[in-house]
Amino acid sequence: MTTSSFVRDLMAELKAKNPAEPEFHQAVQEVVESLDLVLERRPEYRSARIIERMVEPERVVMFRVPWQDDQGRVHINRGFRVQMNSAIGPYKGGLRFHPSVNLGILKFLAFEQVLKNSLTTLPMGGGKGGSDFDPKGKSDNEVMHFCQGFMTELCRHVGPDTDVPAGDIGVGGREIGFLFGQYKRLRNEFSGVLTGKGLNWGGSLIRPEATGYGAVYFAAEMLATRRETLEGKVCLVSGSGNVAQYTVEKLLQFGARPVTLSDSDGYIYDEAGITTDKLQFVMELKNIRRGRIREYADKYKGAVYTPVDPRREDHPIWTHKAQCAFPSATQNEIGAKDAANLLSNGVYVVSEGANMPTVLDGVCQFLDAKILYGPAKAANAGGVATSGLEMTQNSMRISWSREEVDDRLHTIMKAIHRTCNETAEAFGTPGNYVNGANIGGFLKVADAMMDQGLV
Numbered sequence: 001m002t003t004s005s006f007v008r009d010l011m012a013e014l015k016a017k018n019p020a021e022p023e024f025h026q027a028v029q030e031v032v033e034s035l036d037l038v039l040e041r042r043p044e045y046r047s048a049r050i051i052e053r054m055v056e057p058e059r060v061v062m063f064r065v066p067w068q069d070d071q072g073r074v075h076i077n078r079g080f081r082v083q084m085n086s087a088i089g090p091y092k093g094g095l096r097f098h099p100s101v102n103l104g105i106l107k108f109l110a111f112e113q114v115l116k117n118s119l120t121t122l123p124m125g126g127g128k129g130g131s132d133f134d135p136k137g138k139s140d141n142e143v144m145h146f147c148q149g150f151m152t153e154l155c156r157h158v159g160p161d162t163d164v165p166a167g168d169i170g171v172g173g174r175e176i177g178f179l180f181g182q183y184k185r186l187r188n189e190f191s192g193v194l195t196g197k198g199l200n201w202g203g204s205l206i207r208p209e210a211t212g213y214g215a216v217y218f219a220a221e222m223l224a225t226r227r228e229t230l231e232g233k234v235c236l237v238s239g240s241g242n243v244a245q246y247t248v249e250k251l252l253q254f255g256a257r258p259v260t261l262s263d264s265d266g267y268i269y270d271e272a273g274i275t276t277d278k279l280q281f282v283m284e285l286k287n288i289r290r291g292r293i294r295e296y297a298d299k300y301k302g303a304v305y306t307p308v309d310p311r312r313e314d315h316p317i318w319t320h321k322a323q324c325a326f327p328s329a330t331q332n333e334i335g336a337k338d339a340a341n342l343l344s345n346g347v348y349v350v351s352e353g354a355n356m357p358t359v360l361d362g363v364c365q366f367l368d369a370k371i372l373y374g375p376a377k378a379a380n381a382g383g384v385a386t387s388g389l390e391m392t393q394n395s396m397r398i399s400w401s402r403e404e405v406d407d408r409l410h411t412i413m414k415a416i417h418r419t420c421n422e423t424a425e426a427f428g429t430p431g432n433y434v435n436g437a438n439i440g441g442f443l444k445v446a447d448a449m450m451d452q453g454l455v
Contacts, residue, residue: 004036006046014055021104023331027111027356028055030363034438037427042446048454050446057110059083062103063153065131067146070139079150081129081157081165084110087448090161091127092117092384092391094168097175101130105331109168109355113384115441116377119416122388127163129154135170136290147178154179155186158193160394166195166387169330172242172287173198173208192394195387204390206405207383211353212246213406214382214413215326215374219351220254221417222372222433231255234322236347238262238315239329240286240293243353243380247326248279260317262329263293266307267317270300314338321345328353336361343369352376367432378420378437385412 010032015025032051039046061081068074080103083091093113096106106128114126131150135143158165167176176196183193190202197203206213220230233256237244240261248258257273261282270278278300285291297305306316314337318325325347327333331354334342339362342350350366351374352358358366358375366373386409393399400408420436423443429435 003033006039007032007036010051010055013052018104018107021107023108023356024104024111026332026360027108030360030434031111031115031438031442034435035442037429037435038439038442044450045446048450050449053449054085054114054442054445055111057082057084057107058086059157060103061129061154061157065133065146065149065153067142067149069142077131077133077146079129079131079153080106081154081163082106082110082127083157083163084126084128085114085445086125087445087452088118089123089125091163092124092166092387093126093128094130094166095171095175095179096128096130096168097133097135097170098130099132099134101132106130108331112355112377114445115438116381117384117388118441118444119378119419119437120381120385120388120412121415122385122412124384124388124391127165128168129165130168130171133170135175140174143175144178147175148182151179151182152186155183158183160191160193160391164193164195164387164391166384169241172196192391195390197390202390202394204386204393204405205400205402206409207386207390208242209246209249210386210409211243211380211383212248212328213250214385214409215243215247215328215351215353215379216250216254217382217410217413218374218379218417219324219326219349219372221414222349222351222374225421225431226372229254230324232257233324233349234259235324235326236260236317236320236322236342237326237328237353238267238317238333238357239327239354240282241328243383244326244328245279245283245286247328247353248274248282249276251326252276252279256324259320259322261293261296262308262317264310265292266294266305267315268293268296268303268305269317269320270296270303272302314341318342319345322347324349324351326351326353327357329357330354331356332359334358334362336365338362339365343371348372350374351379353380355380363434367434370431373433375434375437377441378416378433381416382409382413385409
């Protein structure tokens with residue numbers, strides 16, 4: 001990627017104003033390098049300083065969350081909500097509970113969310129929030145106390161027409177339930193303030209599956225441009241949470257052969273393929289027993305478990321021969337060496353289920369190799385798209401069938417792919433889904449900001 005003086009100046013200013021936030025810098029740099037192509041044709045965006053306004057959150061809320069554990073000890077965590085941009089609708093984006101959470105990570109996620117939500121075709125702005133609280137190893141009672149403390153402060157800043165959070169890493173159905181219960185108690189209203197709710201109290205079918213399903217739908221659309229399908233393709237999938245599980249489920253429905261899953265300790269490689277029965281074991285292991293992925297290799301003797309040292313510069317999960325990769329764990333899990341390993345082992349389809357899982361150097365390698373590379377803001381938009389469908393159902397006080405929601409999700413992912421593909425072509429970079437996603441998402445938000453004046 002070549003860097004213009006506009007991009008260099010903007011990034012220098014951004015880094016000076018937002019020091020020690022490398023993930024945020026990385027997310028903005030990748031986007032603004034694509035937007036150089038737009039500013040040549042639309043100079044009014046530059047004079048209105050649209051990009052400079054988009055990288056500045058409209059509002060950041062930061063607060064303390066004191067809570068008590070089962071032994072009566074007091075703990076203090078930090079809570080956040082970054083309300084990035086509301087030009088096309090209420091803020092929308094997940095809550096992440098994980099020790100790594102800090103302001104820079106949430107700003108990167110919120111910035112990505114603005115463009116991702118724009119691509120979904122639904123009227124949603126972008127936001128993100130969370131806490132450095134770690135639900136792992138905590139009792140249900142401790143998690144409930146924390147969630148109630150967190151929502152006691154957050155409830156002042158969210159609402160169905162203002163900001164509608166959802167789950168993310170560390171925030172599943174249990175946490176959403178506790179958060180919703182506290183909001184309802186404090187505000188004395190039953191409204192669609194959160195998505196990812198239980199099915200019998202306002203949730204949507206397909207919501208847990210949506211991010212993984214969407215990443216596979218996007219990969220299928222990319223392959224269709226080369227008159228290929230997922231049938232028989234060997235697929236590497238990282239992670240073993242919600243996104244990874246349903247990526248594997250949908251890959252199996254398309255006739256592909258997923259062979260890997262991972263967690264923070266290591267990964268399993270099952271050359272014979274992860275079947276529906278094996279996936280059911282993983283779901284029970286991870287969602288109910290909250291165990292570690294190494295137990296998969298104890299149960300299925302053909303599988304190999306490899307522990308991984310987090311200090312390694314590469315991850316061996318990406319060294320296996322395959323055609324497709326679905327990074328579904330966390331940001332920057334594919335480093336420069338990992339990207340090179342993927343390419344040298346025959347991978348030519350990468351569809352990102354996690355948020356920004358590939359470092360900039362890796363993205364450049366994928367683009368230079370002209371593989372089918374679906375960046376997260378397009379490929380993993382299925383989750384927030386179905387959250388938007390849940391908001392619609394809540395507003396209308398109705399519930400759609402599983403088939404209807406899945407149908408709408410598939411239609412939205414096709415529309416996102418079409419936008420990315422056509423936009424990339426229109427701006428002279430055919431096949432470049434990074435430019436297509438960044439520019440396609442940006443134009444809708446930028447035009448809304450221009451219409452609404454200097455706010």
